[in-house]
Amino acid sequence: MTISTEIKFNIYNPVITYEHRAAYDMVLSQLHEIFPICNQGKCKALEVTDDPQKQKQINDLMEKVEFISDSLITITKVFFDQLYRAKESSSQSIAHSMAKITIDMIERNLLERTCDVRWWALEKSFWECVEVSNLLNTGTAKKSTVKITADSAVNSDKKLIESSLANLVTVACTRLEDIRSSYTLYRDLVLVDMSGKVIATANIDSREKLLGFNISEEVWFKEALKTIDGTEYFVQDFSKSKLEDNGSLIYSTAIRDKGDEKGDVIGVLGVLFDFQGECQIVLNDSLPKDRNGETLDGWFSFFTNNQGRVICSSDQDFIPPGLVPHVPKSHRILRNKGDFKFSTAVFCGINCLIVSHKSEGFDDYDGLEWTSHLVLPVASMFERHIENKDFGITPKELMNSHLIPEINRQTFQEIQRNTDKGDIQLISINGIVLATDLGKSGKSFMPIFDQITKTGSSTTGKMELLLSEMSSDMLNQTLKALVNLSKQAIELIDRNLFERAADVRWWSSDFVFCEALKNTETENYDTVSKRLAVINSSYSMYRDLVIVDSNGRIVANSKLENRDKLKGVSVSDQSWFRQGMQISKSVQFGVQDVCNSDLESEKTSLIYSGGILENGQRIGKALGVLGIFFDWEALAHPILEGCVPRIDNHIVEGGASFFTNTDHQIIASTDEEHFTTGNQVSIPTANLTLKEGESTAGMFLANGKKYIIGSTKTKGYREYRGLEWTAHVVRSID
Structure with a gap:
């Protein structure tokens, strides 16, 4: 083995723990004690015998001991260096994953906002309200076809228009509230x-306060007026707005004549995203907590915009929004999507690791060029794990496993060769035999060989303890990382499914749908299909959307290519339909867990349903059901792929992640060969029986290999309670 002379973590590096420094001093002190003992043995050989051969034999034994001691001194220095390098590398990979997934969570969320604002702008009650309001603003709109009263047309006097507008405003406000x-x-x-x-x-x-307020000078309003058609939108990055005291993140698009995507611009819809509230959840959830649920000291997470200014942080008092954070400039000016940076610097009076990752966007959403930053104490990367579970694997197995970097395994093997107690004992036995051959004069060698045996055994014993600790620390650090990745996977899926539950509830209240189910002419259903197609074009994460009448018959759908196949098909026996027909309040929804669906050529489906209530009311009888077929694979696989364990941005050997349902069946997986969708998993009971929001780690045998695993069960998100799924992240150690 070639020993590198470049030592990054020498024993006087401040990150080296007191216990390790003491162990190092003890080992080297004992090893250095051997050299004078060996010199004493060489001198004694000259005293007790004149036989050159005997003298050479004694010298050879002493030199073997010196060689072992000298090798151990060198390897001990390398061992501590590599131990801390391995911890540093592993910690950096974990921290990078945390920073990346944090910004991914926000980007996925913001993609949904772009879909929302474009669809809502087509709402009939909105364009009717805007159209009449424009009539009261001289020269701002052409004549409207909106009826002012039951028997009066648009050219009625101003009072009638104002009265009609008041009614339309009430309806529009109600829909916005919904x-x-x-x-x-x-x-x-x-x-x-x-x-x-x-x-x-x-x-x-x-x-x-806001009704009648003029915001004509705000950028989000001006830019929305410039949009070409209903597929375009504008986002005003986090900044001040007259609409609220806090900083705002506003998505906007044009309201168009008659709700036609190609129609003339007649107004603007602006949506004020609860950016701080959402970011606080994302940022704080990513940080480690103490037993009281408080973030550990020295840990911070925050986002900066493309100007390098803070837009939200986990500690708004210490890292306030609007200011430039005290991190190296290179972290604030990452140039390309997906760029990342590691540095160490003093932060909050503590020597910290700073990790930054620039947004990559998501799907067709380019993002806002934000950067995610994670700050953690350098000392936390090297902390010892006091409480270690017994997973039934020996330190020797661990040191030879894939958990340990190759260079560390080589050092371990070198230490094994040089600290074999049998070798040292054999040298001592040979020395004792030789001393016996020398007769009475040879007895003076006995204390020398006893001391060599004692010192060698003590040293090798301490090295074995250090090796055991190193392997245990690496195991615990890796298990902690797997648990963290499983938390992020389940949180990402829960946040996304929260959106699906919101979508189906809102869309079900569309007046076009309830009107068509009341008046069942083919022409009405054609209008519904067109309406569904517009929704689907904005929300590409759905494979299809269907309207089902009270008899369970599909009467309309969004995808033209599926229309002939689905029209008239009965779904009365399907769970999502039956749940939808039981709905009596617009805040309710139904969901059919992941399963194979014959409606989609046996593709795996996750179907949400909403009750279409009479007259689009908030409370009433269901006239039919809206079913939305979520593109499950397209969502689940990117999330799982993003949570597979990595080192230096490369997936580790034997790494995989998967979701399981309440029956412990795999519903999505990154490794179909070893963890196949549809199969039940054989993993530790503790990982299968988690309670809401709980996490755990473990070890199991599968596919002829040993795996370690981190698991987290859903706790839902906001008011969405989740589907009782569990996320699992594994890596093999063989």
């Missing part, structure tokens, strides 16, 4: 006419 109650991620939604006047809002608490 959106906000379904999608609790928004602080407010505002409807604005062409003059820039706010005419309807979702938030009751701020409505009185």
